[in-house]
Amino acid sequence: MKKVTIYTTNTCAYCAMVKKYLDGKGVKYNVVNLDEQPEKQAEVYAKSGALTVPITLVEKEDSTEEVVVGFNLPRLASVVA
C-alpha cells in the first residue's frame, strides 16, 4: 500500500471504527475531515460515487485505487491485507 486516506466527519462513529481497525493492523492513514474541509465533498463523490462517510481510499503500489464505502469489515480487511 502506498497511501490510505479516510474521509470522516466530526460525529461519525463508523469512522472511528475504521480508524480503530487500521490502528489495530498497524496501518498508517491520513484523515480528511469533511466538517473542516467541506470543499472535499466533491472529491468523495468522485472517488466513491457516494455521499456518505466513512470512505476509505487505498492507493496501491501499482497506482491503482480501492475504495471502501462505510465500515465494511470484510472488504476493508481484504483491501488493506
Next chain:
Amino acid sequence: MSANEKVWDVVMIGGGPTSLAAAIYTSREDISTLIVEKGIIGGLAAVTDKVDNYPGFPDGIEGLHLAENLQKQAERFGTTIELDEITTIKKVDKYFELQGAMGSYKSKTILIGTGSQWKKLGVPGEEEFYGRGVHNCATCDGAFYRDKKLVTVGSGNSCAQETLFLTKFASHIDVLIRGDHWKASDVLIKEIESNPKITVHFNTKTDEIIGGEVDGIQKVTKIKATKDGEPFEFDTDGIFVFIGLVPITGYLEGSGVECDEAGFVKTDLKLLTNVPGIFCAGDVRSGATAQIASAVGEGASAALSIREYLESNK
C-alpha cells in the same frame, strides 16, 4: 492464546449496550468473555447524537461517548473484543462453534445481542440512491447537507432526535409521518414544534425517491408522497429514514434458535432461548422495549443467567 484457539465461557454476538453491560458482569466474575462485533462498538446507540433518557446523565450524553464508556468498563474487567461477522453457529460436542468471516470461535455459552437495524421504506429509488441521498445515519452523513433541504421519515423518538440534530446543517427539514400523530416523547415533540427549520406533515406516505444530476452528481432531488390522500411532491437534497427497526438474526439460520413471527428471538424469563446454553437479550429479543436502559438491564440479567448455567453445567 488467540481468540480463535481458546474455549470461551461466553461469546457475545454484537457489541451494543446489551453485550457490553453483560460483559461487565461476566468479566468481573472471571467468566472468560469475548464480544464479536461486525459494525460499531455500541451499536445504534453509538450513532445517536444525544441520549437524553439514559439514567445517571442529567444533561444527556452523546451516544458515542456512552458506548466508549461501556467498552472501557468491560475491557477494564478483561473482556476481549474482536471485529468480525459471525455467519453460523453450531453445536460441536460440548461446545458451540461460531464461524466468522475472519475466523472461528469456540464457547460454552452464547449471548445473542445483535440488536436491530433500520427498516427500509421499500419504495422505488431507495436502493438506487442509498448512500448518495438516502441515509439512516444523521451523525455520519448530516454534514453533506449544509444549507440544503432535507426530508426525514418516521414518527418515533429516533426520528425526532435525528431531525433535531440535522437542523445543525440543513436549511429546512420536512418530516413525513404516515399516521396522524407523533410516537415520540413530548419533550422532543415540543422541541420540534418550536424549531422554525422543521415542518411536520401528518398523514403523509412516502411513495418514491426521485433523483437526477445536479452539479455533475447523481443525487436525490424530490420525494413523491401521498398527503391526505392526494399526490404531493417535496423538493429536497436528501432523505433520512427512521421508520423502525428489524432484528439482526441472519446468522441464526440452522442454529435451531426459535424466533417469533417478526423474526425476534424468543426467550424464557431467564433470557434463555430454546437451545440450552444460548441466551438472548436486548433489542433482538422478542418483547424487548428497544431502549438503551432496558438493553443494559437485560444484559446484566443475561449475565447472571449465564453464570448460573455455567455453574450448573461444569
